Amino acid sequence: MGRLARAEQTQQMDVFEFFTSSLEECKQIAATLVEVGCCARCLLRFLGESKSSSYKYSYQNVYDVLGLERSSNVNSVQDCPCPSCLGILQKYADNLFLSKILQKVQDDSYEFSDYQCSLILPVCIAIRQRAIHIFLKKKFGVIYSVQEDKLPTVKDIWKWSCGFKVGELLSAQFQNKSGFDILMTFTYPESNKECSFLLDTFPDVFKKRKQRKYGFETFTRANVAKALIDMDDSKFEDCTSCPPSVPIAECSCEITCTHEPVFVAGRYQKYSRVLSQTPWIVEGKRVMEGSVEELICDPILNTFKPSDHRFSSSGREDVDVRMLGDGRPFIVELINPHCVIFSTQDMSLLQEKINSCSKDVQVRDLQIVSREDTAILKDGEISKTKCYSAECWCERPLTETDLVKLAGIKDLVLQQKTPLRVLHRRTAATRERLIHSLSAKVLSDKLFKLNLNTQAGTYIKEFVHSDFGRTTPNLGELLGAECDIINLDVESVDVDWPPKINLSIGEKNISSTSAETINYTDAEQNEESADKT
Amino acid sequence: MEESRPPSVVDRYFQKRYKTDVQGNPGEDQLILTHSNRICVICIAQSHPIICEKKIISKINFQGDGWSRLENTVTGKNKRGAQWLERMAPLCCVTCTDGSVFTLCCCVKGQLVEINTNLETRPSLLTEKSSSNGYLAVILPGLKHFNREVERLKSEEEYRKVLEYRSNKSAFQNLETPQPCGINITSLPLDAVVPEQRVTEQNKCDLQGKQEDNDETMLRDGSLCHNIKKASEVNSL
Numbered sequence: 001m002g003r004l005a006r007a008e009q010t011q012q013m014d015v016f017e018f019f020t021s022s023l024e025e026c027k028q029i030a031a032t033l034v035e036v037g038c039c040a041r042c043l044l045r046f047l048g049e050s051k052s053s054s055y056k057y058s059y060q061n062v063y064d065v066l067g068l069e070r071s072s073n074v075n076s077v078q079d080c081p082c083p084s085c086l087g088i089l090q091k092y093a094d095n096l097f098l099s100k101i102l103q104k105v106q107d108d109s110y111e112f113s114d115y116q117c118s119l120i121l122p123v124c125i126a127i128r129q130r131a132i133h134i135f136l137k138k139k140f141g142v143i144y145s146v147q148e149d150k151l152p153t154v155k156d157i158w159k160w161s162c163g164f165k166v167g168e169l170l171s172a173q174f175q176n177k178s179g180f181d182i183l184m185t186f187t188y189p190e191s192n193k194e195c196s197f198l199l200d201t202f203p204d205v206f207k208k209r210k211q212r213k214y215g216f217e218t219f220t221r222a223n224v225a226k227a228l229i230d231m232d233d234s235k236f237e238d239c240t241s242c243p244p245s246v247p248i249a250e251c252s253c254e255i256t257c258t259h260e261p262v263f264v265a266g267r268y269q270k271y272s273r274v275l276s277q278t279p280w281i282v283e284g285k286r287v288m289e290g291s292v293e294e295l296i297c298d299p300i301l302n303t304f305k306p307s308d309h310r311f312s313s314s315g316r317e318d319v320d321v322r323m324l325g326d327g328r329p330f331i332v333e334l335i336n337p338h339c340v341i342f343s344t345q346d347m348s349l350l351q352e353k354i355n356s357c358s359k360d361v362q363v364r365d366l367q368i369v370s371r372e373d374t375a376i377l378k379d380g381e382i383s384k385t386k387c388y389s390a391e392c393w394c395e396r397p398l399t400e401t402d403l404v405k406l407a408g409i410k411d412l413v414l415q416q417k418t419p420l421r422v423l424h425r426r427t428a429a430t431r432e433r434l435i436h437s438l439s440a441k442v443l444s445d446k447l448f449k450l451n452l453n454t455q456a457g458t459y460i461k462e463f464v465h466s467d468f469g470r471t472t473p474n475l476g477e478l479l480g481a482e483c484d485i486i487n488l489d490v491e492s493v494d495v496d497w498p499p500k501i502n503l504s505i506g507e508k509n510i511s512s513t514s515a516e517t518i519n520y521t522d523a524e525q526n527e528e529s530a531d532k533t
Numbered sequence: 534m535e536e537s538r539p540p541s542v543v544d545r546y547f548q549k550r551y552k553t554d555v556q557g558n559p560g561e562d563q564l565i566l567t568h569s570n571r572i573c574v575i576c577i578a579q580s581h582p583i584i585c586e587k588k589i590i591s592k593i594n595f596q597g598d599g600w601s602r603l604e605n606t607v608t609g610k611n612k613r614g615a616q617w618l619e620r621m622a623p624l625c626c627v628t629c630t631d632g633s634v635f636t637l638c639c640c641v642k643g644q645l646v647e648i649n650t651n652l653e654t655r656p657s658l659l660t661e662k663s664s665s666n667g668y669l670a671v672i673l674p675g676l677k678h679f680n681r682e683v684e685r686l687k688s689e690e691e692y693r694k695v696l697e698y699r700s701n702k703s704a705f706q707n708l709e710t711p712q713p714c715g716i717n718i719t720s721l722p723l724d725a726v727v728p729e730q731r732v733t734e735q736n737k738c739d740l741q742g743k744q745e746d747n748d749e750t751m752l753r754d755g756s757l758c759h760n761i762k763k764a765s766e767v768n769s770l
Contacts, residue, residue, distance in 0.1 A: 393539050417647070421546060424570040424673060428607045428646055465542045468574065469651055469658075469666035486539055 016065065019048040019143055029140060030066040036132070036243040039082035041089040041157055046136060050152050052160035081247045084132055085154050086122060086188050092253055093162050101182060102169045104255045111339045112180035112259065114173040117163065119155045122188035122251065123219045124195055126228060128244040129154075134233050135243040179260040179340070186251045195219040197239040198227050262334045264300055265369040265377070265498040266351070267327030268292060268313075272360035273320040273487070278311070280319070288319065295361040297332055299353045303342070306334035314380045314495050315456060318488070325387070325492040326500075327364055331374050342368065348501075365501045373497070380495035381456060385436060387494070388460050390450045391443070391487040394479060398440060398448050402479055406450075409438045409478070417470040419462045433458040447486070450475070461485050543664060550686035551578055552640045553695050556621060560585075560699075563640050564664055565686055571679045573641050573672045575624060576664050580696055581635075584663060588629040590656040595625045595648050597636075602648045602670065612673060615644035620685075624648070624670050627659065641682040643674035 018026055030043050038046070040062040041055055049055070081087030091097060130148065137144035152160075163174035166182075199206045199218065205227060206218050228236070236242070270277075270292055279294060280287040293311045301309060313330035317323050342350070344367070351366040412435040418426050434455040441449045452460060459471065464485040466474035476483040543549070547566035555561045562578035577583060583590065595602040602624060607615045618624075618639040625648070627635045639645075648670045652658055658667035674682045687695065 395538070420568060420572050420574065420671065421570060423572050423646060423671065424568075425610060427610055428612065466666070467542075468668050469649075484539060484541065 016044065016047070016049050016054055017051050019146060025140075025143070027067050029136065029143075030068060032136070032139060033132075034068060036135070037080060037083050037246050038132075039085060039087075039090045041093070041161065042082050042084040045084070045152055045154075045157060046132060048146065048151065052156075055157050055161040056164070081250055083244045083246055084125075084128055085157075086125060086128070086186070086247055086251045088119070088121065088125075088154055088186055088251060089157055089161070092184070092186070092251065093158055095165075097253075098162060098166055098169060101166055101184075101255055105170060105182065105257055108257050109338055110180060110257055110259060111341055112170075112172055112178070113341065114175045114178045115167065115170060115180045115182060116175050116178040117159060117166070117182040117184065119158055120183070120185040121154060121221075122186055122191040123221055123224050124188060124191040125154060126221070126224055127194055127240065130228055130236060131240060131242040131244040134237060137233070138242075179262075181258050181260070183256045183258065185254045185256070187254075188247075188251045189249045190247070192219060194240075195224060198224065201231065201235070201239060202227050258336050259338065259340060261371070262304060262306075262337045262340050263369045263371060263374050264304070264332045264334065264347075264366065265329065265373070266296075266363050266366035267329050267498070268296060268323065269325070269327040269362045269364075270317065270323040270360060271362070273322060275360050276319045277313070277316045290358075290360075292361050295358050296330065296354055296363055299350060299357065300332055300334070303339065303350055304334045305338040307336040309334050312377065314377050314384070314493055315386070317490050318461075320488070322489045324489050327362075328490065328493045329377055329380070329495050329497055331369070331377055333374075344501075365498050367498055367501060369498055376497045377495065380493075380497065384456050384494045385453055386456055386458075387491040388452045388454065389489050389491050390452065390460060390464060390485050392440075392448055392450050392464055392475070393446055393484045393486055394448065395446070395482040397445050398442050398479070403440050403442070406438045406440045406478065409435065411436055412438070412473065414458065414463060414474075415472050416459055416462060417467070419459050419467050420470070431457070435463070451491075460488055541665075547574070548683075549664075549689050549692075550683060551689070551692040552638075552686055553578075553580075553692065555638050555640065556636070561635065562692070562695075563637065565640050566664065566668075567683050571673055571676070572646075573643065573674060573682070575637075575640060575669045575672060576667065577637060577659065577669070578692070579663065580699075581663075582633075583627060583629065583635060584660055588631060588633065588660070590627055590659055591630050592628040593625050593652045593656045593659065594628070595653070597623055597626055602645060605645050605648065607644075607646055612644050612646055615646060615673075618643065618645050618672065620682075625652070627656075637669055639670070639672060640686070641672050641674050642678055643672040643682070646671040646673050 020026060026047060029047060033043050033046055040059040043066065044054055044062060082090055129151070133144065133148045133151075159174075167174035172180075195218075205223060231239075274288065275290060275292060276288050277292045279291045297309060297311055310333040311330065312333070313328055315328065317328070347366050347368065351363055354361075354363045354366070414433045414435060416431050416433055418428050418431070435458065436453040436455070438453075439451045441451075443449055450464070452463075454460070459467075461467075462471040462474070464475045464483055466472075466476050466483075474483075543566060547568055550565045550567055551562055552565065553562045555563055560580060560582050562580045564576040564578040566574040566576060568574075579585065582588065596604075600623060602616070605614075605616045607613070620638070620640055620642050622639045623636045624639055625637050627637060629635075649658075649666075649668050652667065652669070659669075661667060
């Protein structure tokens with residue numbers, strides 16, 4: 001204020017950076033704009049002020065510097081919205097509106113440390129800006145030979161004048177790019193009417209827009225901007241009034257808050273043979289209670305409170321297949337989460353919460369990851385190898401020769417026809433898959449344990465029982481005797497992601513890891529006894 | 534426990550359904566393995582003459598006059614381009630070394646997803662592993678048709694009764710007038726032995742379903758009505 005007072009006193013222009021250094025010229029232009037009904041911020045805008053701090057001054061300061069009469073302007077501001085910004089830099093930039101933003105954010109109860117804002121303006125603002133520019137060009141000539149797009153935009157000015165203030169209200173820093181977005185959608189009831197002359201001038205461009213894919217919107221920001229470029233000044237003047245008419249209605253504004261997605265990744269182990277990976281619902285009816293997805297996601301959803309979520313994992317296992325070893329990497333995409341600030345400790349607490357819900361599913365390495373990292377998971381789904389162990393049956397006992405033969409197999413190429421059990425929903429094809437290595441261990445007379453290391457996407461069950469000879473070669477063919485599979489476990493999914501979290505810090509964590517191993521063996525024993533029954 | 538064979542793939546994933554006397558040819562029974570995902574695997578039944586008369590197959594041909602299952606092309610999840618086969622559509626012709634020729638049919642209405650090309654190179658699979666590797670073809674009935682198609686086929690129990698009836702009949706006939714194999718079954722009430730409790734719901738459905746159908750099985754099934762009445766008489770004897 002002190003600085004401004006000095007500027008006021010000396011009538012210096014050095015606070016502002018206008019097109020012209022002549023104060024007299026500026027005053028003339030400003031007076032003309034005031035006559036048309038422009039607000040103080042639009043005065044600065046059309047004077048080419050591009051220094052963001054200038055827009056933080058009050059209306060009064062601006063008027064004082066430009067030597068404008070106080071009283072008359074205040075009245076005109078109150079009567080009608082500014083014809084240039086339609087009130088967006090007046091009413092929608094004052095403290096009353098800013099407190100409404102605060103209210104809205106508080107009502108939605110979002111958690112954030114910084115924020116960004118975006119504005120959707122009425123389409124006709126582009127036309128109004130053009131009209132004012134042409135009007136000034138005619139009146140002041142050479143000064144306004146400067147391109148219209150060199151002028152600061154309404155959006156920029158709103159952010160310059162309010163960004164910091166809103167930040168103070170929200171106790172969050174204003175950023176040009178932030179995960180938390182406050183979107184203001186301004187609608188001006190007369191917008192379409194004001195654009196309608198374009199329909200007569202460019203009937204071809206605007207008529208075909210009446211389609212569903214454009215949401216039946218005849219005038220969009222993009223097509224109006226293009227039309228204005230294609231139209232020269234004289235043509236524009238013929239079609240609409242320059243300067244633009246005084247707005248007869250006010251803009252309305254809708255505020256919506258969104259937070260960009262947060263990705264939570266981890267690995268899960270599954271110890272049940274009666275648990276599907278995703279909710280199993282056929283024709284609206286649940287086939288099986290619970291699922292890996294729900295067991296993992298429910299506590300996460302309760303914590304992050306998103307509007308929606310997507311669960312994805314590096315491949316999937318069948319209902320009756322256990323997922324052992326280090327587990328299978330997964331990602332939960334939390335869409336529009338309301339809570340986002342969690343420390344590593346918070347995440348490990350969340351992990352414990354998930355693990356305490358069920359013995360069937362255990363999670364590890366739970367962490368927040370970036371969007372970019374999520375691609376690793378999907379890549380791994382097809383390129384990485386997997387290890388399995390299968391309990392198998394053969395019609396005759398396996399001999400030492402058989403075991404040696406199987407152990408000698410390296411990179412065996414399989415031709416797998418789409419298994420019958422998924423043929424109804426997958427393309428019928430013969431796919432080539434690799435079994436990198438194999439080994440077997442006799443369990444009893446006709447039962448044996450088969451360990452396999454294979455390319456992702458190999459159907460193990462079908463390799464063992466041949467799926468009516470539709471997978472070749474198959475285990476039966478290799479052994480020359482009929483084989484079948486009794487149980488299957490995934491031992492590892494070889495994706496080095498997400499990063500392992502070392503739980504060796506702190507006593508509590510150590511105890512939780514040992515608890516996990518106990519759980520693991522318990523679960524395995526339970527499973528084995530269940531298998532025998 | 535380890536000595537006995539664990540439930541097989543067929544036992545675990547499929548339901549066995551049968552069509553007896555396909556196209557009115559006595560004894561020409563087919564097995565249809567139905568999966569809960571609608572996939573139907575078409576096979577021949579153990580009671581089919583090819584198997585029970587221990588025939589040796591010389592050739593299996595997946596094409597005939599005006600039809601070729603070899604030309605079937607299927608693309609995409611929706612199995613575009615698949616041949617749509619009616620129940621009585623022929624799948625293949627089996628020629629045996631004794632000169633007999635059998636036509637095997639589709640038995641369920643639906644899309645032809647694949648034929649078992651292994652049979653062309655190893656025809657013996659059909660007899661050696663009739664209900665697994667020796668399958669004929671895979672059919673996918675439409676979403677709306679599947680249940681009705683399955684209902685129209687005989688359950689294992691019903692199939693067993695048919696076999697029982699046949700053996701009783703032939704034993705009976707052998708007593709009276711000894712006859713060589715091929716009995717003229719068409720003239721006999723086929724479904725005569727139907728357990729009483731099954732008469733109600735199941736057969737009513739069957740009847741309704743079959744009346745919609747206009748293939749030649751209708752004639753035979755038309756007699757089912759009074760066969761049911763007879764069934765109770767038979768049982769009371």
